[in-house]
Amino acid sequence: MQRWPKPAEGSWTEHYPELGTGPVSFRDSTSPEFYEMEREAIFKRTWLNVGRVEELPRVGSYLTKEIDAAKTSVIVVKGKDQQIRAFYNVCRHRGNKLVWNDFPNEEVKGACRQFTCKYHGWRYDLEGALTFVQQPGEFFDLDNAQYGLSPVHCDVWNGFIFINLDPQPRQTLRDFLGPMITALDDYPFELMTERYDFVAHNNSNWKIFADAFQEYYHVPSLHSQQVPTEVRQPNTTFECGHFQIDGPHRLVSTAGTRRWLLAPEYMYPVERATRSGLVGPWRTPETHQSAGLNPGGIEPWGITNFQIFPNLEILIYHGWYLLYRYWPTSYNTHKFEAYNAFHPARTVRERIEHEVASVVLKEFALQDAGMLGGTQAALETGVVDDFPLNDQEILVRHLHKVAVDWVEDYRNERSPVGV
Numbered sequence: 001m002q003r004w005p006k007p008a009e010g011s012w013t014e015h016y017p018e019l020g021t022g023p024v025s026f027r028d029s030t031s032p033e034f035y036e037m038e039r040e041a042i043f044k045r046t047w048l049n050v051g052r053v054e055e056l057p058r059v060g061s062y063l064t065k066e067i068d069a070a071k072t073s074v075i076v077v078k079g080k081d082q083q084i085r086a087f088y089n090v091c092r093h094r095g096n097k098l099v100w101n102d103f104p105n106e107e108v109k110g111a112c113r114q115f116t117c118k119y120h121g122w123r124y125d126l127e128g129a130l131t132f133v134q135q136p137g138e139f140f141d142l143d144n145a146q147y148g149l150s151p152v153h154c155d156v157w158n159g160f161i162f163i164n165l166d167p168q169p170r171q172t173l174r175d176f177l178g179p180m181i182t183a184l185d186d187y188p189f190e191l192m193t194e195r196y197d198f199v200a201h202n203n204s205n206w207k208i209f210a211d212a213f214q215e216y217y218h219v220p221s222l223h224s225q226q227v228p229t230e231v232r233q234p235n236t237t238f239e240c241g242h243f244q245i246d247g248p249h250r251l252v253s254t255a256g257t258r259r260w261l262l263a264p265e266y267m268y269p270v271e272r273a274t275r276s277g278l279v280g281p282w283r284t285p286e287t288h289q290s291a292g293l294n295p296g297g298i299e300p301w302g303i304t305n306f307q308i309f310p311n312l313e314i315l316i317y318h319g320w321y322l323l324y325r326y327w328p329t330s331y332n333t334h335k336f337e338a339y340n341a342f343h344p345a346r347t348v349r350e351r352i353e354h355e356v357a358s359v360v361l362k363e364f365a366l367q368d369a370g371m372l373g374g375t376q377a378a379l380e381t382g383v384v385d386d387f388p389l390n391d392q393e394i395l396v397r398h399l400h401k402v403a404v405d406w407v408e409d410y411r412n413e414r415s416p417v418g419v
C-alpha cells in the first residue's frame with residue numbers, strides 16, 4: 001500500500017492543533033441530554049439538505065420532510081416563479097398537518113396547484129398565501145394576508161436544496177458552506193440523474209454511523225467480503241491520500257483508479273463479473289473536473305468524500321456520486337438516507353453496472369449498520385470513555401469536537417459564563 005506524504009507537522013491531526021491528539025470521549029453519542037441539546041444547538045440552527053432540484057421538476061412539485069430532530073415537518077415546493085420555497089407543514093387555521101397522504105408521519109412527494117387542508121378545507125397557493133377560507137363570514141375580521149403558511153429559510157447550492165429552521169440564520173448558505181465546499185460550484189451534479197435511493201433505520205447515534213463513513217481504517221477488517229480467511233492478507237492496510245478541514249466541514253480523498261480502490265480479493269464475484277461494484281463502474285464514461293474535487297492533488301485520484309456539517313455526506317467518484325444523510329430520531333437511533341447517482345444509462349450494460357454498484361453499496365452499508373448497533377450498545381455501558389483515535393481517524397475526531405463545540409456555544413449563548 002502506497003504511503004502518502006503527511007503535512008509538515010508530521011500528521012494530519014497535528015496539522016489542525018485545535019483537534020488535539022489525546023483520547024476522545026463518545027459521551028456525546030450516548031447521552032439523551034446531549035441529544036436534546038443537539039436538537040436546539042445544531043438541527044434547529046443550521047442549514048440542512050433536504051433534496052435536489054431534480055426532485056421538484058415543475059411548478060407545483062413539492063416534497064415534505066419530517067425532521068424529527070427539530071420536531072417538525074417542512075413542505076418544500078416550486079412556485080409559479082420557479083423559485084423553491086419551504087414552509088412549516090402546519091395549517092394556519094387550527095394547526096392540522098397540511099400535506100400528507102395515508103399516514104401523517106410519512107414523507108410525501110407530488111405535484112399540485114394548491115394545498116388544501118383536510119380538516120376544514122382552507123387552501124394555500126404555491127407561494128404559501130392563504131387563498132380560500134370556508135365560510136369566511138363566520139370569522140371575526142379575518143385578514144387572509146395575515147394567515148399565510150409560516151416560511152422556513154430555503155436556499156439552493158449547486159442543485160442541493162437546503163433549509164434552515166433558525167428564524168434568523170446566522171450565516172447565508174454560501175457562507176456556511178465555505179470555500180472548501182463551494183469550490184465544487186462547477187461540479188455538474190445535474191448530469192447524474194439516474195438515482196437509486198434507499199433508507200434504513202439504524203440503532204446507533206447519527207454521529208457513530210457517520211464515523212464509519214469518514215475513515216477507511218476499518219475497510220480491510222469489516223469489509224473483507226468473501227475472502228476465505230486462509231487467503232486473506234493479514235496485514236492489509238488502507239491509507240488515505242489527503243484530509244482537509246474547513247470550519248465544521250471536512251473531506252478525505254483516496255487514491256486509485258476505479259478498479260483498484262479495492263483489491264479484487266475484497267470484491268464480490270458479481271463485481272468482478274460485471275466490472276462494477278462498490279467503487280462504481282470500472283470503466284466510467286467520463287470524469288468531471290472541478291477545482292474543488294481533488295484539493296490535495298492526489299494522483300491517481302479515486303474518491304473525494306465531502307462531509308458537510310451536520311448530517312450530509314457527498315462522495316464523488318469518477319463520473320458518479322453517492323449521497324448520505326443521517327437524520328437522528330433519538331440519542332441512539334437514526335434514519336439513514338442514501339442514494340447513488342449516475343449519468344442516465346445509455347446501454348443495457350451501463351444499466352447493469354449501475355444496479356450492481358447500488359446493490360453492493362447497500363450490502364456494505366448494512367455491514368456497517370449491523371455492527372454499529374453493537375458499537376452503540378457497548379458505548380452505552382459507559383464502562384470506557386477514552387478512546388484512542390489514529391491519524392486516519394482525524395475526521396471522526398473533528399465531527400465529535402464540532403458537535404460538542406456547537407452545543408457548548410449554544411449553552412453559553414443562553415447562559416453566558418459567569419452570569
Ligand code: FES
Nearest residue numbers: 091093094117120
Ligand atoms: S385546521 Fe386546516 S382548515 Fe382547519
Ligand SMILES: [Fe+2]
Nearest residue numbers: 212222364368
Ligand atoms: Fe464501512
